[in-house]
Amino acid sequence: MNLVLSCIIFGIGLWSFWLFASNRTYLSKLAEHNETHDQSTLVTIAVPARNEEAMIERCVRSLMQQSYANLEILVLDDNSTDHTATIVRNLQKEDARIRLITGKSLQPGWGGKIYAMQQLFKASNGKFVLFTDADTVHEPSSVSYGLGILKKTQASMLSGYPRQQAKTLGIEMLVSAMLFNPTLFVPFRFQERWQFPIFAMAIGQYLLVKREALEAFGGFISLKTEICDDVGLARLCARNGFKQVFAPLKDHVSCEMFSSFGQAWHGLERSINGVVKQGLIGFVLILAIVGVLLLLSSSPIIAVVYAVFLTLGNAHSYSLPFLFTLLGSVLLFSSWARAASYFGFSKKCGRLGLVTILLVVAMYLHGYHIRKSGRGFAWKGRILS
Structure with a gap:
């Protein structure tokens, strides 16, 4: 299970590295x-x-x-x-x-x-x-x-x-x-x-x-x-x-x-939820994406846990999971930082990609709750549902 988990993280890291490199070349x-x-x-x-x-x-x-x-x-x-x-x-x-x-x-x-x-x-x-x-x-x-x-x-x-x-x-x-x-x-x-x-x-x-x-x-x-x-x-x-x-x-x-931060939160949770199509397929898809984002945001912590097990000795089964998780995390968050720089965000913001990914999950889940409650999203004095 540990190897499968680490391979998923490594695969996403590779995808992210290739995708942004390709996008940057194309856009430039x-x-x-x-x-x-x-x-x-x-x-x-x-x-x-x-x-x-x-x-x-x-x-x-x-x-x-x-x-x-x-x-x-x-x-x-x-x-x-x-x-x-x-x-x-x-x-x-x-x-x-x-x-x-x-x-x-x-x-x-x-x-x-x-x-x-x-x-x-x-x-x-x-x-x-x-x-x-x-x-x-x-x-x-x-x-x-x-x-x-x-x-x-x-x-x-x-x-x-x-x-x-x-x-x-x-x-x-x-x-x-x-x-x-x-x-x-x-x-x-x-x-x-x-x-x-x-x-x-x-x-x-x-x-x-x-x-x-x-x-x-x-x-x-x-x-x-x-x-x-x-x-x-x-x-x-x-x-x-x-x-x-x-x-x-x-x-x-x-x-x-x-x-303000509050205005940004409300505006972006509306946009994130607005992009996602309604219905069972859309819900299942976004649930899978939320799961993957949570996995990605915790990948540095997972790598540290594997490293701890390795240092305890007699835990060689954690060698490949540690290596794949570490490489996947480095590829993903370095790609995020490079994308931030390319699109004009600050270096500090680019280095905090892990936190931003967690915020995306939180905004989607909170916005999904608002949407399902029937309250709608308040924006510029109007309610969007």
Whole structure:
């Protein structure tokens, strides 16, 4: 049993080491030479904003400074109770490309953000629509870079991880849960080629989509009850023949998602649970993943236990389990640390991958309890169920 357990840990460590090495090579190559200079095509930038007075000006100003100038910048005030709309009206006076849209009251059966995105899509005119969050800041290259990758890959949708800003190490560790995808789950190179819906990944901070894809789906109508609209859109594209790709964005966009540990916890447990499909198969799959994550997070402790037994003498049966567990742990957590560095997280955060994996498990289990209790997830003053 000890040998089997250690072989599982070693196998996952090898997978993690290979997967991130493959993903890093692919993503680095994807990021090369993507600048596009043809500005004949109108691009819509669509920003849903609900009570974003602290962030919205910085975001919109960064969009105003794009090197790709053929833009319309739409900001939807989603029934805000603060000064979001006033700030955007003032910015309109500086740039005629900015248009403030007053959001309609939330319709029954729709999630709040997804309904805002549907209204933005309906109001847009661009051949491409870039949906981005109000807490993002874009480098001047952001739009041009995204268009270049879509052209290079002949894709219909592009997303990727911006550089994540965090006020504290605790928040950063929670946000670094996203490293699960490039380190343990998604082979991006093969996903681009084969477009498996289960591996389709996206993040709402940057969703650049061809209009023809959105029109084929009727916008976001089929996603109106999705908790994770971003992943839902990526999976919808993959299922319907619209190629989606995931690219590195840390040099082009940054984002401060959360201002407190509690806000990060609630936001991420909602996202983690939203990604998981409901039903018996989904439950069994996530149960298996939780078990594996717990095993991985405890692998350094298991290695120490095996080492103790070895030092006691007459316990040679622990030699291979110790070796495989130690190697598996080193491969896994070194890959996690390298992924953290590549995607712009701090070295300290990267070294605490073990703790982050435990936090992922805790967020999923707590979120699963909330979902099954029927309470739903509270976000921006609304309940998502």
